[in-house]
Structure formats: C-alpha cells, structure tokens
Amino acid sequence: xxxxxxxxxxxxxxxxxxxxxxxxxxxxxxxxxxxxxxxxxxxxxxxxxxxxxxxxxxxxxxxxxxxxxxxxxxxxxxxxxxxxxxxxxxxxxxxxxxxxxxxxxxxxxxxxxxxxxxxxxxxxxxxxxxxxxxxxxxxxxxxxxxxxxxxxxxxxxxxxxxxxxxxxxxxxxxxxxxxxxxxxxxxxxxxxxxxxxxxxxxxxxxxxxxxxxxxxxxxxxxxxxxxxxxxxxxxxxxxxxxxxxxxxxxxxxxxxxxxxxxxxxxxxxxxxxxxxxxxxxxxxxxxxxxxxxxxxxxxxxxxxxxxxxxxxxxxxxxxxxxxxxxxxxxxxxxxxxxxxxxxxxxxxxxxxxxxxxxxxxxxxxxxxxxxxxxxxxxxxxxxxxxxxxxxxxxxxxxxxxxxxxxxxxxxxxxxxxxxxxxxxxxxxxxxxxxxxxxxxxxxxxxxxxxxxxxxxxxxxxxxxxxxxxxxxxxx
Amino acid sequence: xxxxxxxxxxxxxxxxxxxxxxxxxxxxxxxxxxxxxxxxxxxxxxxxxxxxxxxxxxxxxxxxxxxxxxxxxxxxxxxxxxxxxxxxxxxxxxxxxxxxxxxxxxxxxxxxxxxxxxxxxxxxxxxxxxxxxxxxxxxxxxxxxxxxxxxxxxxxxxxxxxxxxxxxxxxxxxxxxxxx
Numbered sequence: 001x002x003x004x005x006x007x008x009x010x011x012x013x014x015x016x017x018x019x020x021x022x023x024x025x026x027x028x029x030x031x032x033x034x035x036x037x038x039x040x041x042x043x044x045x046x047x048x049x050x051x052x053x054x055x056x057x058x059x060x061x062x063x064x065x066x067x068x069x070x071x072x073x074x075x076x077x078x079x080x081x082x083x084x085x086x087x088x089x090x091x092x093x094x095x096x097x098x099x100x101x102x103x104x105x106x107x108x109x110x111x112x113x114x115x116x117x118x119x120x121x122x123x124x125x126x127x128x129x130x131x132x133x134x135x136x137x138x139x140x141x142x143x144x145x146x147x148x149x150x151x152x153x154x155x156x157x158x159x160x161x162x163x164x165x166x167x168x169x170x171x172x173x174x175x176x177x178x179x180x181x182x183x184x185x186x187x188x189x190x191x192x193x194x195x196x197x198x199x200x201x202x203x204x205x206x207x208x209x210x211x212x213x214x215x216x217x218x219x220x221x222x223x224x225x226x227x228x229x230x231x232x233x234x235x236x237x238x239x240x241x242x243x244x245x246x247x248x249x250x251x252x253x254x255x256x257x258x259x260x261x262x263x264x265x266x267x268x269x270x271x272x273x274x275x276x277x278x279x280x281x282x283x284x285x286x287x288x289x290x291x292x293x294x295x296x297x298x299x300x301x302x303x304x305x306x307x308x309x310x311x312x313x314x315x316x317x318x319x320x321x322x323x324x325x326x327x328x329x330x331x332x333x334x335x336x337x338x339x340x341x342x343x344x345x346x347x348x349x350x351x352x353x354x355x356x357x358x359x360x361x362x363x364x365x366x367x368x369x370x371x372x373x374x375x376x377x378x379x380x381x382x383x384x385x386x387x388x389x390x391x392x393x394x395x396x397x398x399x400x401x402x403x404x405x406x407x408x409x410x411x412x413x414x415x416x417x418x419x420x421x422x423x424x425x426x427x428x429x430x431x432x433x434x435x436x437x438x439x440x441x442x443x444x445x446x447x448x449x450x451x452x453x454x455x456x457x458x459x460x461x462x463x464x465x466x467x468x469x470x471x472x473x474x475x
Numbered sequence: 476x477x478x479x480x481x482x483x484x485x486x487x488x489x490x491x492x493x494x495x496x497x498x499x500x501x502x503x504x505x506x507x508x509x510x511x512x513x514x515x516x517x518x519x520x521x522x523x524x525x526x527x528x529x530x531x532x533x534x535x536x537x538x539x540x541x542x543x544x545x546x547x548x549x550x551x552x553x554x555x556x557x558x559x560x561x562x563x564x565x566x567x568x569x570x571x572x573x574x575x576x577x578x579x580x581x582x583x584x585x586x587x588x589x590x591x592x593x594x595x596x597x598x599x600x601x602x603x604x605x606x607x608x609x610x611x612x613x614x615x616x617x618x619x620x621x622x623x624x625x626x627x628x629x630x631x632x633x634x635x636x637x638x639x640x641x642x643x644x645x646x647x648x649x650x651x652x653x654x655x
Binding site for chain 2 (some may be wrong): 019020023068144150151152153154155156158160161164165168171172176177178179183186187190191206207208209210211212213214215216217218219220221224225228229231232235239242317438439440441442443447449450452453461472
C-alpha cells in the first residue's frame with residue numbers, strides 16, 4: 001500500500017436512492033395509518049404529562065414550600081432542570097444554523113429532527129422559570145407590560161435578560177423550523193389522498209409550488225436566519241450563565257461561565273439528539289439517511305465539547321486557587337470533597353471521563369456504545385447543573401447559615417413529568433411531520449447536481465472522484 | 476368548471492432531471508421570455524444564473540427590521556427606566572447601557588428573523604390560496620421528483636405553438652396547457 005491514501009467523503013445517503021424513493025421513505029410515515037405502537041407510546045407519554053400537570057397544579061395550590069428549598073438554597077431542581085433542558089435545546093439550532101454556515105451537508109439528515117427536539121426542550125425549560133416564581137398569577141411582571149404598580153421590569157437584571165433570550169430563542173427556532181418545513185409540507189399535501197390531510201397540510205404549506213423564483217428568496221432567507229440564529233444560540237446559554245455569573249456567590253462569579261455553559265449545552269444537546277436518533281432511525285427504518293457516519297461525526301462533536309467542559313472544570317479550580325480568594329478556594333474544595341462530593345464525582349465521571357472512549361473508532365462507530373454514552377452524558381450534565389446551583393448556595397460565606405439540600409417527591413415528579421411533555425410533543429412530531437428535511441436531503445444526493453449529467457446524452461453518471469496525486473514523494 | 480371559456484394561464488412542460496431544467500431555463504431566458512418559471516423539489520445549484528434572477532431584496536427587508544428591533548429595544552428601555560419610572564438600582568446610572576446590551580441584541584435578532592421569514596413569504600407572494608398550476612394533476616410531482624418549466628400566457632412574447640416547440644426541442648417529456 002502506498003504511503004498516501006485518499007479517504008473520500010462518505011456518501012450522505014446510503015443505499016440506492018433517487019428523489020422518489022426518498023420522498024416515499026420519509027413521507028410514508030405521515031401518510032400511512034397510525035401504528036398501534038405509536039398509541040402505546042402516546043399513552044405512556046400522556047400519563048407522564050399528567051404527572052407534570054398534577055405536580056404543577058399542587059405547586060400553584062400550595063406554593064413553592066412543597067419543594068425541597070430551604071433558607072440558603074433558594075434555587076433547586078427548578079433552576080437545574082431549566083438549565084438542563086435549555087442546554088439540550090441548543091443542539092438543534094447549532095446543527096441547523098452553525099453547521100449550515102460551515103457548509104456541513106451531513107446536517108441535512110438530522111436537522112429537522114434536532115430542531116424539533118430543540119423546540120420541545122425549550123418548551124420543557126420554559127415551564128420551570130414560569131412556575132418557580134411562586135405567585136404564578138403575577139408572572140406577567142417579567143414582561144414590559146403595564147401593571148397595577150406602574151413599575152417596569154428591571155433591565156439591569158440577568159434574570160430579565162433570560163426572559164428575552166429564551167423567548168426570542170424559542171420564537172426564532174420555531175420560525176426557522178417552520179421555514180424548513182414548508183416545502184416538505186407541500187410534498188405531503190401533494191401526496192395525500194384524503195381530504196383532511198390535503199386541507200391541513202395545504203394550509204400550512206402556504207401554497208408552495210417549488211418555484212425556483214421562490215427557492216431563490218427562500219435560500220436567502222434560510223441563510224440569513226442561519227446567520228441570525230448562530231449568535232443567538234451562543235447568546236442564549238451565555239445569558240443563562242449570567243443568571244449565575246453576575247451574582248456575587250462564590251463558584252458562580254466567574255468569567256469562564258459563558259463559553260463553558262455553551263460548550264456544555266452543545267455537549268448535552270448532541271447527546272440527546274443521538275439518544276433519540278438511534279431509537280427513531282431503527283423504528284422508522286431511516287438508516288439510509290441517518291447513517292452510522294452521522295453518528296460518528298456527532299460522537300466527535302461530543303468528544304470535543306466534552307473535553308472543553310472538562311477543561312473548564314479544571315480551569316475553575318485553577319482560577320479559584322490563582323485568584324487567592326478564600327471563599328472561591330473553599331467552595332471548590334467543598335465541591336470535590338464536601339457534602340455534595342458524590343454529585344461532583346458523578347459529574348466528572350459522566351462528563352469528562354465517559355466521552356473519552358470516543359477516541360477509539362470502534363467505540364464511536366458502535367451503536368450500542370453511542371446510545372449508552374449519550375444517556376450517561378445527559379445524566380452527567382444534569383449533575384453539572386446540580387453541582388453549580390446547589391453547592392454554591394449551600395456553602396457560601398457564612399458557615400453558620402450552611403444547610404443541606406434534598407429534593408422532595410414534588411421536585412422529582414415535576415422533572416419526570418416534563419419528559420411527558422417532551423415525548424408527547426415528539427411523538428406528535430414523528431407522526432404528523434416529516435422527520436427529515438426532505439427538500440434538503442434531495443439537494444445533497446449526487447442526482448441533484450446538474451454537473452453529474454452527461455452533456456451529450458443527458459444521462460446521469462456517478463460523480464468521478466479525482467484522487468489528487470501527491471506533489472512529491474518527499475514531504 | 477366551464478370548459479369552453481377557459482383562460483389560458485400558460486404552458487407547462489416536464490423534464491427528466493435538474494440538468495435538463497437548467498438547460499431549458501437558459502433557453503427561456505435567452506429567448507427573451509420574462510414571465511417564466513421553473514419548478515423543482517429542491518433548489519438547484521446554478522438556477523439563479525440560468526434564469527437570470529436578480530439578487531434577492533430580502534437582505535434589505537431584514538436590515539430594516541434589524542434597525543426597528545435595535546431602536547425599538549433601546550427606546551423602550553430608555554422610556555421605561557429613564558423617563559417613565561426611574562429606579563435607583565445599586566446606584567447604577569438610569570441609562571445603564573452595558574446592561575442593556577443583551578436585550579437590545581435579542582430584540583434585534585427577533586425582529587430581523589421576523590423580517591427574514593415574513594419578508595421571504597411576502598416576496599414569494601405566499602400564502603397563496605390557489606394557483607392555476609395546481610389544476611394540473613401531473614404538477615404534484617414538483618414536490619416529489621418532477622422538474623417543470625412554465626411560460627405564462629401573460630408574457631409579451633407568448634405564442635402557444637412557439638412555446639410548445641421550444642419545450643419540445645429542449646426535450647420535454649410532457650407538455651400541457653394550463654387553464655385558470
């Protein structure tokens with residue numbers, strides 16, 4: 001074997017697919033009768049959703065006293081879960097916007113899926129800040145609308161920035177998702193045979209024809225949206241981290257928080273996409289589109305962001321020591337050895353150590369291992385938020401006010417219940433909307449490129465891969 | 476629908492693949508037609524040049540919205556925190572510019588996105604309740620695997636037979652008249 005080996009880019013769509021077979025593969029799911037298994041899953045998801053509704057109902061009736069909050073620890077599971085869910089919600093826009101700007105065509109297989117996940121994760125996240133205020137009937141005070149006190153929100157507060165950041169993020173993600181959906185909804189509209197589907201999909205397809213004059217504006221809009229969503233997605237978790245970093249609590253008041261939070265968000269979001277993708281592609285027979293190559297690429301992102309998070313953990317320790325601030329040093333020692341050491345080491349194991357196995361190609365191309373690690377990563381990221389939120393509050397400046405925090409059953413039920421909300425939405429998405437961005441995936445198969453057709457006969461030929469010759473033998 | 480007094484909307488031709496569609500788009504724009512269009516299930520690379528499409532105006536719409544978002548955010552916060560109900564918060568100035576950056580940024584992005592999405596639909600004339608092309612059963616393939624070209628009857632140079640000939644020579648697999 002020669003010294004030089006050309007590694008061609010793997011085909012984005014496996015198998016012998018043309019445009020029509022891709023259409024069938026993706027939209028048949030929406031057009032065929034609902035499978036029984038879907039109803040079973042839906043019953044399960046709805047039961048969990050009811051758990052959430054009951055937990056929130058009791059919270060509103062009784063007040064936040066039903067949670068495990070105590071005097072120093074005023075932020076518990078509600079904030080942990082908010083940050084966790086909103087972090088997961090970062091993968092979708094990252095995949096659809098940032099990878100789009102970097103011309104990573106492999107994103108087309110998973111972007112719809114990941115964007116849907118983003119929207120539902122942000123919905124779950126949004127539940128917590130709304131209910132944790134206690135007096136939920138006064139929640140409109142966070143918006144700049146006139147109220148009986150004639151007062152306006154405090155624009156200097158990161159908590160208010162968060163209101164704007166998360167609601168903007170949700171709205172823009174939703175619009176981005178919908179713009180991507182329009183051509184695919186038109187595909188279903190044109191394939192539907194029954195009246196209800198024709199009308200329903202027809203309304204949401206807005207009369208899309210596939211006109212290239214329209215595509216021209218459409219692609220421009222898509223690019224601008226990607227350009228807007230990229231700084232937006234980075235800003236959202238930055239602002240979430242400001243909720244902590246702008247305060248004066250030891251362990252929170254650090255400048256590393258924004259990049260560290262964003263890396264963690266991408267880390268957990270990719271893990272969640274993988275968890276869902278591995279299950280969905282098996283059930284729906286999507287292995288030709290969501291290939292093992294996709295899985296491997298995402299595992300590499302997990303490895304990179306996981307290492308960034310690990311670096312941030314170490315840097316926090318270093319800066320705590322280097323700053324020479326007693327309280328800062330103390331809190332980090334307490335994190336690793338104090339009352340919550342179990343959570344700290346769970347976080348370290350899940351987030352820093354576990355993704356390191358992806359250095360091995362064998363592991364990052366293995367479906368089972370990827371599935372397991374993707375779940376471990378999200379457990380680890382939950383513990384990260386637990387460690388950040390709880391340890392700093394539990395052990396701050398004055399040892400006499402220290403206390404230990406444990407959740408109550410209502411904390412747990414609310415959190416578990418949000419999975420009900422998430423899976424209910426996700427099942428509806430899988431059933432009624434095309435789970436792959438069909439127009440985009442068609443555009444990346446070789447048949448879509450006019451250059452792959454013979455000038456004379458007009459027949460399709462596979463693109464010839466020209467293997468570049470090494471310039472000289474000596475390098 | 477009446478059958479005799481139908482209005483001719485245009486002539487629609489189907490092509491086999493993106494390459495043929497690009498070629499016919501070149502022919503149509505070279506022959507001096509202006510009210511023509513091509514339809515494909517996905518955007519075809521190079522079609523803008525083949526059809527001689529002008530640069531999209533969307534960027535300007537988005538820019539205008541961005542300015543509205545930016546000035547709107549700053550003036551909202553200025554009115555609320557400086558004019559209407561100034562509050563002393565930890566001795567910070569009422570016009571606390573650095574702290575206003577996040578919300579200004581978010582609202583600029585929000586308004587720009589509205590501009591991008593709704594501006595795109597506006598430029599495309601969507602939503603549109605009906606389109607004469609939807610009368611053609613075959614046109615349903617345009618969102619699946621069909622590649623279509625259409626020259627509208629309203630075009631100054633439109634001549635039904637000439638248009639059909641043009642499509643035939645371009646290798647159309649199917650040509651038909653579209654009525655409103």
